[in-house]
Amino acid sequence: MKRKRYISVLAVMSVMTALGGCGMQNNFVEEQPKNMTIGISVYDQYDTFISELMSQFQSYVKEKEKDWGISITLEIQNAEQNQLVQNSQLDSFIEDGVDIACINLVDRTDASSIIEKAKTSDVPVIFFNRELVKEDLERWDKLYYVGADAYESGKLQGDILVNECETNFDKIDRNHDGVLQYVMLEGEASHNDSLIRSMTVIQEITENGYTVEKLSDEIANWNRDQAANKMKQFLEEFGNSIEVVLANNDDMALGAIDALKTAGMENSSENWPAVLGIDGTTVGLEAVEKGEMLGTVLNDARGQASGMLELAYSLTMGTKLPKKYQLIDDKYIRMPYKIATKENLGEIQVEQTK
CATH class of the missing domain: 3.40.50.2300 (Response regulator)
Structure with a gap:
């Protein structure tokens, strides 16, 4: 019995050696998929x-x-x-x-x-x-x-406004009452990012010592056209009382800008509110470059x-x-x-x- 077992082992070893000689030894190691x-x-x-x-x-x-x-x-x-x-x-x-x-x-x-x-x-x-x-x-x-982290995006959006207020508060606070009157354009009602961004941006502004007054907020489902319609309603109701537009994303901020342009409002510190977005999309960054948007928060797509x-x-x-x-x-x-x-x-x- 010992002799048979010894012969069997030799046979297996011979087969493995032969395969190795044919350049197939790597077949016994699982290769990565291609x-x-x-x-x-x-x-x-x-x-x-x-x-x-x-x-x-x-x-x-x-x-x-x-x-x-x-x-x-x-x-x-x-x-x-x-x-x-x-x-x-x-x-x-x-x-x-x-x-x-x-x-x-x-x-x-x-x-x-x-x-x-x-x-x-x-x-x-x-x-x-x-x-x-x-x-x-x-x-x-x-x-x-x-x-x-949605919390971070809301905080940084708030920081953009806070930084501007530290140097140009009178430019933002056009009625000079010491209060920032704002409207907000929100994403979906149950969307995590929308809820957190809406909450933390206001938290960041107020924690830095600025008083805010919400004139209105509306859900625009991240959509530029919907945001333009909502902003048109805001303008009809509040007009030049709107000092800040806070949008949960760039598309809605751009929708607000579309409505401002349609209303014939000139882009100036006298009658154009500070518009802020989130995402840092190509079109959003272009609006920042043109001075139409005060700032956005880059959401790193790459x-x-x-x-x-x-x-x-x-x-x-x-x-x-x-x-x-x-x-x-x-x-x-x-x-x-x-x-x-x-x-x-x-x-x-x-x-x-x-």
């Missing part, structure tokens, strides 16, 4: 920031295909602001055998169907830009979020796009994430916001082209 397929569903492809984020994502994919020596296939779908449509899009991704899904939720409070489908099929999900409820993200260890792709690659290939994108609580990648005003616009524009 391609990766990512399914992406966005809540609305016509959202300016989301459109820019996707453009950055596609550009970064082209860069990293060369660096990583792999082929990356993207399946990008528009959910058209319909959660049921988005749920079915994940079904299609799963049927197509994607390695990972990136989901920009239509309804941040209704992620259950996405999560259960992904869990059942063992397809990791990276949620991005529209942050889901924390408890939902913790329902499975292959769920992640890439975005930014940083979020690169973070999403780096995480997708790490999860699919089993590699370590670069230090720049280390996960917070094993779940989150958050990119910092940055103030964008005329004073640092050149620096911002240079960074955006890198």
Whole structure:
């Protein structure tokens, strides 16, 4: 019996040696895949920031295909602001055998169907830009979020106004009553970023010693046209009493500017309120450069796009994430916001082209 066992071992060793001689020894080590397929569903492809984020994502994919020596296939779908449509899009991704899904939720409070489908099929999900409820993200260890801290964006928007008031308070406070009269254009009623931005911007202004008076606020669903209509109503009711326009994103700030122009109001310190946005979109930064918008808060589209792709690659290939994108609580990648005003616009524009 001992002799037979010895012969068997020799036989196995001979086969392995022969395979090694044929240059096939690496077949005994699992090789990295040479391609990766990512399914992406966005809540609305016509959202300016989301459109820019996707453009950055596609550009970064082209860069990293060369660096990583792999082929990356993207399946990008528009959910058209319909959660049921988005749920079915994940079904299609799963049927197509994607390695990972990136989901920009239509309804941040209704992620259950996405999560259960992904869990059942063992397809990791990276949620991005529209942050889901924390408890939902913790329902499975292959769920992640890439975005930014909404609290920071509201605080920085407030800082833009505070900084301006410190040097040009009389320019902002046109009626010289010592109070900043403002209107606010908000995103969706239940959207996490909208709620937090609306709260923290006012908190930041008042904590820095300035008194504010809310004339009105309206939900404009991140949309430029809706914001223009809301601003038109504000102007009809309050006219030149409006000293500050606080918008939850650049598109709504631009909608307010559209309404000001339509009303025939000249862009001057005498009758043009201070307009502030958030996102730092291309058109938003152009409005800052023209002096139509006092400032915006840069939401790093390229940083979020690169973070999403780096995480997708790490999860699919089993590699370590670069230090720049280390996960917070094993779940989150958050990119910092940055103030964008005329004073640092050149620096911002240079960074955006890198």
